[in-house]
Amino acid sequence: MKKELVESLIRRALPALAFAIVLSGGVQAQLLKKNDYGVGITVAIYQFDDIKSKKFPLVSKLNQTASTPEEEIEVITRSFGAEDVKFRYVRSIGLKEGEAFTDSQPMNDRQFTFTLTPRVITKTDVSFDFTAKYADKILLESKSVTVGSYETVMLRGERGEFGVREFQGPDGVEKAPETRALLVTITPSVTTARSLQNKPSDISRPTDQFGSRLELTESDIFVMPSVLNRAPVKFPPGASVKGSITLEGIVTPEGRVTNVKVLDTPDTALNPKAIEAFRQYHFSPAKLNGRATYATFRETIILSKQGPL
Secondary structure, eight states: OHHHHHHHHHHHHHHHHHHHHHHHHHHHHHHHHHHTEEEEEEEEEEEEETTTSOOOOSEEEOSSOOSSHHHHHHHHHHHHOOEEEEEEEEEEEEEETTOOEEEEEEETTEEEEEEEEEEEEOSSEEEEEEEEEETTEEEEEEEEEEEETTOOEEEEEEEEEEEEEEEEETTEEEEEEEEEEEEEEEEEEEEEGGGOOSOHHHHOOBBOTTSOBOOOOTTOOEEOOEEEEOOOOOBOTTOOOOSEEEEEEEEOTTSOEEEEEEEEOSOGGGHHHHHHHHHTOEEEOEEETTEEEOEEEEEEEEGGGOOBO
């Protein structure tokens, strides 16, 4: 009698146990799936005249996502009343949840830097932290900003001397430093971590002097090179160029660029001018465990922003 009772209890318990195992596995699968998300983020840096502009919030959603800086400037001007908006720089980067990325760019002989960290990535949106500095002064600091995948959020920052003013000089259009306020747009695209493009390791990775990749251990600390000075691509007067060219080269421990190759171009006829300009860049070299090292560096040049000969 006791044996039959035990067998009956076991038969009744097995379906519930099986369901619990399946449910537990489902929860684990959801967690793993969540951790497998990554995000491609495009960060565009602008300056604007905050004195002439209408007042608008520190964080705003754009009512449409633009495909070029020129289109985005038109949207910002029309929707928020921002005046004298000028495009300065764009960076696209692929990141995993919790992975911080810092970029540094020269503006008026000083460094403009930003740090972006996606804190939470879901299937539909991203929550991130963003900080921007110019000459070690914080111009913008935003925490836990949430934006949907393929949407664009705009962050308004403080005034700084990173701005430029264009005017007609004796030799054509000239530029001079000017104090302007900061605008940043961020457009995320949620994807799987395995399909991420433009990962930090794609933008820059340590190599030997021949360009062969150096394998890093968990204890190694690698700091990618940062641009100290860019040379513009020079085109003949009246030339109409659009699109962008992506190049990659090796930055030496002395900060020079060698072994330049073109990764993507709208017209191969433009490549020699772009390569010539990239070779004139000057860098603060990459560092591996505190020592200057050879490293790759990938650069995308917006052609419409380049100057005439």
